[in-house]
Amino acid sequence: MTDGQGPAERVISAARRLIGNVVAMGETRLRLAVLELELERDRLLSLLLLAGASLILFSFGVGMLLLLVVVLYWDDHRLLAIALCSLVLLLAAALLAAKAKQIANQRKLMETTLHHMQQDRQALESSHDA
Template identity: 80%
Template sequence: MSTSQGPAERVISAVRRLIGSLVATGETRLRLAVLELELERDRLLSLLLLAGASLILLSFGIGMLLLMVVVLYWDDHRLLAIALCALVLLILSALLAFKAKRLARRRKLMESTLNNLAQDRHALRPSHESS
């Protein structure tokens, strides 16, 4: 018997190596995706905690300023003072909501993973240009 592999055995061996490479590449991409998700989760948690504390302190500060304005104009124009304070708050709220919407569109989740997967897909495409 000959010790060399036949054509079928070489094909099976090549397919096994290919599948092993694909599994290893998939595992690497999955680990990258998980790492990016964990980093994004930590970043978002920190952002939410800081934003929450900031909003609580900001609301107390704004409340005190509004109270001061209303008390200052209580005798002469209390309704006008209250209406102007409410109008300013509504305008600021609309501007901040618009800015938050723009900021939310700018961030792309798992950008590195998607770029690597696109590179992998491009590398695996058969090239028919030489035909």
């Protein structure tokens, strides 16, 4: 600080520095949030593409297996074979839906950004109390 500044000018200068620091901190947090969103978007896109391809191939495989079972029991127990295949598919679908719901509940979007913002708030509160 220069000796030519009066008390009011020093207060204004300190306020400007404080505002600059708050803006810089906000910009850093915003950049972190954008980065996390971009990474999550890329991860979800890859996940959807791989899941879609595997779902199509799995559907073809299950369809062929069911066709084989029905053809094997066509003469004797065709209705029982169709009913059992349907039951197995419905049970598998229910289990997979439950697992998907469990996985969806595990992820927390922007967890790191929220953690850093909480740390910033705690630091500001502790400095305000002191």
